[in-house]
Structures are given as structure tokens and as C-alpha cells.
Amino acid sequence: DCIVSETDEETCDEDEVKKEDPVLPIKPVSSVSQSFAEEAKDEEENNLILGTPTSQRRRSGVPGTIGKEAVLETKPRPRFTALVTSSLTARENVAVQKFVKRFNVPYARDFSGADGCEVSHVIVHQDEETGGTPRTMKYLMGISRKNYVVTVGWLLKSLREGALVDEDEFVAVGDEGPKKTLEVLRKPLDGITICIKSWEKTMKLDELKTLATNMGAVILSNLLEYTGVGFLVVLVSEESYDKRLAERLWGFGAALVCVEWLIECVSTYSCVPLYEYFFHVELRDSLLSLDFEPAELFQMPMDLSQETNAPLQSNHVKGVSFGTVL
Known part of the structure; x- marks a missing residue:
């Protein structure tokens, strides 16, 4: 059998991957789940969104930050409920299949959830050379929803340990978003x-x-x-x-x-x-x-360290009609 481990590439050759069948061997808990072959087709289209590895993308040259650093959360992080995947390779999809089967967890095709379970984890591909993660819509949606956005390494270690391990070590890197969304209390675009x-x-x-x-x-x-x-x-x-x-x-x-x-x-x-x-x-x-x-x-004149949701007022446009601008 194809054994999933940190040395997955050494123990799994292409014949073994085909042997496993890219379609889930069992029906996932989610009734909306479809084959990984269809998922891969969707991902190919999904990657067109803004899929350039983050380490190669443009960054703002403006010094400073907007307001003060936001407050860190003190409440417990969300527990595992269901997962979606984004931009995974054939070998990585094998690990997902094994994970779903081993732990009998819900696999969702999108963020509509699985059998009433809301998505909590987004499993993403991480480029070995750049360390970046393709900015697919699922990746972005996971960050904005404050989900765990983790690499396949989390699945592999969980399989090896026989239990779901802590995600912190496997949070996607390249962008600050996957980690920061788990720490920041106030939503960045409030106001x-x-x-x-x-x-x-x-x-x-x-x-x-x-x-x-x-x-x-x-x-x-x-x-x-x-x-x-x-x-x-x-x-x-x-x-x-x-x-x-x-x-x-x-x-x-x-x-x-x-x-x-x-x-x-x-x-x-x-x-x-x-x-x-x-x-x-x-x-x-x-x-x-x-x-x-x-x-x-x-930069926006706002202080993200404040927990209030009071709306930000614009000094220039209050009461102005934009009918003449359209």
C-alpha cells in the first residue's frame, strides 16, 4: 500500500497513486462532495483568479501601518468541523483521501459546508521553492472567514500520530493573512x-x-x-x-x-x-x-486597536450626493 508520511514522495510512485484512484474510495460524509477529479478541474479554473505565488507578488511601498496593531484574540480557536482543498497535487490529494477515510471527517467541495458542518479548515498547496501559496478564491475565502489555512503537512502528521495535531506549525506562509486571521480581533476593513x-x-x-x-x-x-x-x-x-x-x-x-x-x-x-x-x-x-x-x-484614519464598531466618518463626503459623478 501507499504509506503517507513526511517522505511521501519517496514511498509513493505514480503507479501507487493511480492504484489509490483519484476519486475518494468511500463517499465522504458531505452529500455535496464530488470526485477529486472534478475538484482538480475546478481548481485549474480557480487558479486563474490571482494564483501567482505570493512571494512573487507586488507589495505596497508605503512605509508605516494603518492605525495601531489590532488586539489579539483570547477566545479559543475554532475546532475542526469540515475541510476544503485548494490547488493540491495528485500526491497531496492522496493524503486528503487517507485523512478523510481515517478520521471519517466531512469533506466539502465549497464553503457551503458538509452535512450541516461549517468549513473550518482549508488545505492548500505550498510551493517548495518560493514558499508561497497560490491566491485562489478558496485560499482568500478561508482567510476572510478566519478559517485555518494549512498545508498538507498537517494531514500527514495527523495520520502519523493517529490524531488531529495542532495546526500552528502548518499554517500557510508567504502571506501574513493565514496566521493573522487567527490572531486579530477586529476586522481590518471595519469603517x-x-x-x-x-x-x-x-x-x-x-x-x-x-x-x-x-x-x-x-x-x-x-x-x-x-x-x-x-x-x-x-x-x-x-x-x-x-x-x-x-x-x-x-x-x-x-x-x-x-x-x-x-x-x-x-x-x-x-x-x-x-x-x-x-x-x-x-x-x-x-x-x-x-x-x-x-x-x-x-491610509485610512482608523485605529484597529479599538474594539468599537462605531462607523468611520468621512470629513469630505458626508451628505454629498454622487448623482453628478456617475
Whole structure:
């Protein structure tokens, strides 16, 4: 038999993997579970979202952080209830099959859960060379939902020990998000109001809205719904950038940035400075010529160390109608 261990690659050859059958040998507890072959097909599409290894991705060059460090949680971390997988190789899927069979745990195909059990763990692939994890939607959703986002190593050690081991050693690295989401009390985008006007073709609007909501932001269907409560951020894709809209929004104290800003916020579980994601280069440069630091211009004036959920007020846009901006 193919024995799962830390030296899995040495003990499992391709013939043995085929022998195990990529489809779960038993029906998982979840009634919504499907074959790993179908899951792999979904992941191939899912990887198109923002799947570049995190160590190779752009980082904001703005110094400083937004507010003070958030409060650490003191409540117990969530126990295991169900798992989903993201971007796993054939060998890693073998380990998942063995784990599900050995511990008789629910395997869910998505975050709708399994047999009434809410997903608590996201099992991800970690690149051996870069140490990064592909930013698939499942990866991002797991962070925003404050799930455990762990590597297959957690499954392997649990199988070896015959019991579920502590996850801390196996939390995905490359981004700060997987670890920080388990520690930070307040949601990073509390006090932020977001309107998504356009998005990348590889993303779904409902999923982007869910990410933003999970992170604490208030979502608007259109700019006319804005009442002046919260710092307004309008997200658009690069293809649909509108220079006139960017100028008008900034005049009202709001910001027009690319959708990638939200992805970066989720990946790092923080409110990322807007500087590198601000589209209007000329306006940005003219603002930077003033006696302000980039951090002062593009970071949110909020203190994440406060536990209050009081809304953030924008000094420029309270009571302003955006009917003339659309």
C-alpha cells in the first residue's frame, strides 16, 4: 500500500497513486462532495483568479501601518468541523483521501459546508521553492472567514500520530493573512465602505462582495447609496478605469483603486495603503508634491486597536450626493 508520511514522495510512485484512484474510495460524509477529479478541474479554473505565488507578488511601498496593531484574540480557536482543498497535487490529494477515510471527517467541495458542518479548515498547496501559496478564491475565502489555512503537512502528521495535531506549525506562509486571521480581533476593513463598479473576468462579483463583507466592509450596490458614513473606496478593473470618475471621487474625498487592493487586504488580513493601487497617476503625483507623506494621503484614519464598531466618518463626503459623478 501507499504509506503517507513526511517522505511521501519517496514511498509513493505514480503507479501507487493511480492504484489509490483519484476519486475518494468511500463517499465522504458531505452529500455535496464530488470526485477529486472534478475538484482538480475546478481548481485549474480557480487558479486563474490571482494564483501567482505570493512571494512573487507586488507589495505596497508605503512605509508605516494603518492605525495601531489590532488586539489579539483570547477566545479559543475554532475546532475542526469540515475541510476544503485548494490547488493540491495528485500526491497531496492522496493524503486528503487517507485523512478523510481515517478520521471519517466531512469533506466539502465549497464553503457551503458538509452535512450541516461549517468549513473550518482549508488545505492548500505550498510551493517548495518560493514558499508561497497560490491566491485562489478558496485560499482568500478561508482567510476572510478566519478559517485555518494549512498545508498538507498537517494531514500527514495527523495520520502519523493517529490524531488531529495542532495546526500552528502548518499554517500557510508567504502571506501574513493565514496566521493573522487567527490572531486579530477586529476586522481590518471595519469603517470602510466599498462600491465595486467592475472586476476582473476571472473573478465573480458575489465572491468579491463576500470577501469584503467578511473583512468588515460595508458593500454598496451603487454610489447613490452612499450616505457619507465610512471612508469610500470604489473598486474597478484596469480595463474600465475612468480618469474623470477618479478625479471627481477624489474631490469628494473618496478613492478609485483597482480590485487587486481588496485581494491584497485579504491576503495580508490588513487594511493595505491605497498608494500603489491608485489609478490616476497624474493626480497621485500632484498630491504627492504637497507636504504630505504617501501614508498620510492613502491610509485610512482608523485605529484597529479599538474594539468599537462605531462607523468611520468621512470629513469630505458626508451628505454629498454622487448623482453628478456617475
